[in-house]
Amino acid sequence: MQKEKFSSYPEFCEKYKIEVPDNFNFAFDFVDKTAAEDPTRLAMIHIDPDGVRAEKDFEFFSKASSRLANGLAKAGIGKGDRVMVILYRRIDWWVSMLACHKVGAVPVPSPNLLTVKDIEFRVNFAKIKSIIAEDSVADRVEEANASCPSLKVLIQAGKGKLAKGWLDIDGLCAENSDSFPRPADCAGGDDALLIFFSSGTTGQPKMVEHTHTYPLGHYTTGAYWHDLEPGNIHLTLADTGWGKAVWGKFYGQWMAGATVFTWDFRGKFNPAELLQIIADHKVTSFCAPPTVYRFMIREDLTKYDLSALTHCTTAGELLNASVFEAWQEATGKPLYEGYGQTESTLQIATFPHMTPKPGSIGKPCPGWDIALIDVEGNKCAAGEEGQICVRIDPAKPVGLFNGYLDEPEKTASVMVNGYYQTGDKAWMDEDGYYWFLGRTDDLIKSSGYRIGPFEVESALLTHAAVIESAVTGVPDPVRGQAVKATIVLADGFVGSAELTKELQNHVKKVTAPYKYPRVIEYVDELPKTISGKIKRAEIRAKDEEKYK
Known part of the structure; x- marks a missing residue:
């Protein structure tokens, strides 16, 4: 596939189209075809658990x-x-x-x-x-x-x-x-x-x-969001059991002409080992969740030769401005954020011809008609919060799922009035950039305010004591809900009344004072799904009993 060049986001949206061949099958129409035309083209660099490199x-x-x-x-x-x-x-x-x-x-x-x-x-x-x-x-x-x-x-x-x-x-x-x-x-x-x-x-x-047709939707991911060119070496740090693997280690990267770099480590990743892998194997393009960058910036990055690295992206959770700034200061490379779901390919992203805004997920991808819609079904103006919705009438964009198998009621509940409702909330600024707020179920309603957990989590993560946090609402007889933070502390810190007060005051300074967590609980680890996503619903369920 031939990558077109665009000088601006408006030109990208106007001219970029995904061509869908009849009866497309990625294995035959791309892999076998490429093997017939260019059999020795490097598809993968693989590092096994013992550190042995193989090229395929x-x-x-x-x-x-x-x-x-x-x-x-x-x-x-x-x-x-x-x-x-x-x-x-x-x-x-x-x-x-x-x-x-x-x-x-x-x-x-x-x-x-x-x-x-x-x-x-x-x-x-x-x-x-x-x-x-x-x-x-x-x-x-x-x-x-x-x-x-x-x-x-x-x-x-x-x-x-x-x-x-x-x-x-x-x-x-x-x-x-x-x-x-x-x-x-x-x-x-x-x-x-x-x-x-x-x-x-x-x-x-x-x-x-x-x-x-789904792999074709990921050409946008590889060629434009990851900004890949033929011969580039791309590493997405993702487990093969989840959708992010095909987002970053398969379809779009190969179609963009890049070599997929695969590090088959077992267990939890070690940030120092990861940095050494990137340096030793001259990885040119890298994508990982913000948590990975958060651990990497705690290392001494001057010890690693990252000069081959030309482009860095992040997705899977929200990026804190402090992580963006620390990574850019250390490497000279900004982080380009993206948003999508298991149900889709990339929907919204910051592309290379756009100026990244730390904390913003970017603008809608070409071919994706995105609207923010409020609870009454109205489109939101700039600055207003709404649910991220994808227009599916008259046709779905390439890469959007068919539906939830054997659960027509659940499918119908998200395909409403010509839109696919993602269940995620965001707002858009005057420049058209989207800012993620969280799942609709995760928003906290306190004393008439609507508070997104990510805003408070971002503020907490700028404090040296906090390595990870989950913000939820707990029942409160006066406010309806009070903001609660469940926190994993960094090494060397111990939960105490003094630290709680310090963290509360810190949040008041970093963001609007009404958002500060009135309740803070310290834990060794947060409840997560096997894909690594925080199970805020589980925290809320336990707190319903504790605070009722």
Whole structure:
């Protein structure tokens, strides 16, 4: 694909269009096509858990995915069958995803932290037919298997011992041809491509279905938000069990001509190791959640040669101005923020031809007609708070999900009056930049004021004692709700009445005084989903009992 150049945001919106070929299938129409035209083009630089570097070209991914596709087909996996993929950042994940695309199966990328109960729920809810799992996860899959009647084919990756009835992914690939011609009934276009389970911050996760046109929506992500050019090396720090992996480690980056850099670390990331990886392997483009940058700026960045780094982006949660400023001061690189959901590709972003405003998620992407709508259904003027809504009439933008599978009521509840309602609130300034406020359920109503948790969390994070915080509302007989902060302290700090007073006064100075937390609780860690999102609903539920 050829990247067009635009000199301004208005020109970008006016001229940029995503062309959607008939019956598009990423595995055949991009990967195999690229392998045929430029077989040695570098697709991936991979660093395994032992630090060993491997380089893989498009010929490798074309042939390896065809071998696995043949193996899946022989095992009885075909068009429309759902395949749960529970793999770390090993190369097998990309091969498995492409193989599913080729046979028309529908992969369900899933995190390796799933419990037996999680696996049972998801397999039965989604009617999963096959699981491709990491050897360290296989025992949990095996335990769940007895309660999962739809499961027929189990495939293991890694060197662990195979349980009875399991297939080995390496053996499955080795015994099959590296040619897999496009089937006559090839999946593509509006057929199901993949399913994500939503993170479940407010209840049971939902099944989010995307079609084969979905990868095309991520060209905007790779070519324009990540600002990638052919030959660039891009690292998105994301787990392969969640949507951010295909946002930053797959479709858009390859279509933009870049090499995907994959660091297969296990467990929690170490900021010093990450910085060394970026420096040693000359990563040119980097994307991570603000929390990662927050940890990185606590390191001595002068120890690392980051001169190859040309562009930095962030998403997944809101960026605090203090983190933006510290990173830019240390590296000379601003952070370009973006916003989207499991249900979509990139919706709103700060692009390279725009001046970043610290804390703003940017402006709507070309092809995305975004409106802020208030509770009465009216469009909001500049400065007014409203729900982020995406126009879907007369047509949905490329990259927006089909709906929540098997839950038509939930789908109908968010597809209202020609708009998809995201459930997120924001306001827009006079320059057209959007400022995220949080989930509609997370807003705090106190003494007539509407307070977004992010505003208070941002203020708290500018204090040296705070490493992480979650702000919620607790019942208050006078105010309706009082602002509460649940705080994880940095090393060397201990919760006390004196520190509480200091933090309250700090917030009063940084933001409007009425927003300060009247209640502060210190904890060792915040409750989070397995994707790392704070479960404010869980905090609120506990506080309803505590403060009633």
